[in-house]
Amino acid sequence: MWRRAATAAAAASGALSRRSWRLAQCRAFSSAAAGKAASVSSAVNSMLLRSLKEHYLEVSKMTPPPKVNPPSPFTVVKGSIDNDGPVLTRTYNDEEISIYVTRLATILPGGVVGEDDGNDDDINQLFLHVSVLKPQHNDSLHFLCGLYPDALGIHSVSMRPKAEASGFVVGPSKYNGPVFEELDQKVRDALHGYIEERGINENLFPFLQAWLYVKDHRNLIRYFKSVGSFISEEKPRKESSQS
Known part of the structure; x- marks a missing residue:
């Protein structure tokens, strides 16, 4: 009787350990996927910001036309x-x-x-x-x-x-x-x-x-x-x- 109880306890403990390992593995995978997505998003944002800055600087350097006054009496x-x-x-x-x-x-x-x-x-x-x-x-x-x-x-x-x-x-x-x-x-x-x-x-x-x-x-x-x-x-x- 004690042997059967010990065997059942060992089996339950093993199942619990396997379940815990699978949960830990899923969490690690989710964390890695989230980290990869964040890295890709950061790279896209950086590339977009560089492009926006380049265009901003290009527009900033544009020479405005000479000042023109409206014809009188406007x-x-x-x-x-x-x-x-x-x-x-x-x-x-x-x-x-x-x-x-x-x-x-x-x-x-x-x-x-x-x-x-x-x-x-x-x-x-x-x-x-x-x-x-x-x-x-x-x-x-x-x-x-x-x-x-x-x-x-x-x-x-x-x-x-x-x-x-x-x-x-x-x-x-x-x-x-x-x-x-x-x-x-x-x-x-x-x-x-x-x-x-x-x-x-x-x-x-x-x-x-x-x-x-x-x-x-x-x-x-x-x-x-x-x-x-x-x-x-x-x-x-x-x-x-x-x-």
């Missing part, structure tokens, strides 16, 4: 370089004229225009959103124009709700009017004369092109810095639980 809206609001403003009689600007590549889908074919349309064509506001009206007269170094063309004319001071031009909420090219030639000529009388012409191009260059440069610098900071930020250590 003035630059304070803080416009860091937001998507109006860039230039002026008053004309009782009207407030605001100008927003974007690049051709921002308007059209499919990436940067002319990237592979040598076409410089993305640089030499800008889109202007011209908003004409009158204090007694709830709507503004909105012109979408294409601006070139030597010309300005109107794409559309519509009535739109007044945009808030800190925001971009809001979209039309009512009938947007006929296609501009389908308007009578006399009406088109008169609309061109209307905005030209308010100083909307090709003379705006040098300033707005330089302004967009500075804005793009700042955005790139900010982008590389923010992405790099996010990647390099260490995970907070978990506090050990007290038993």
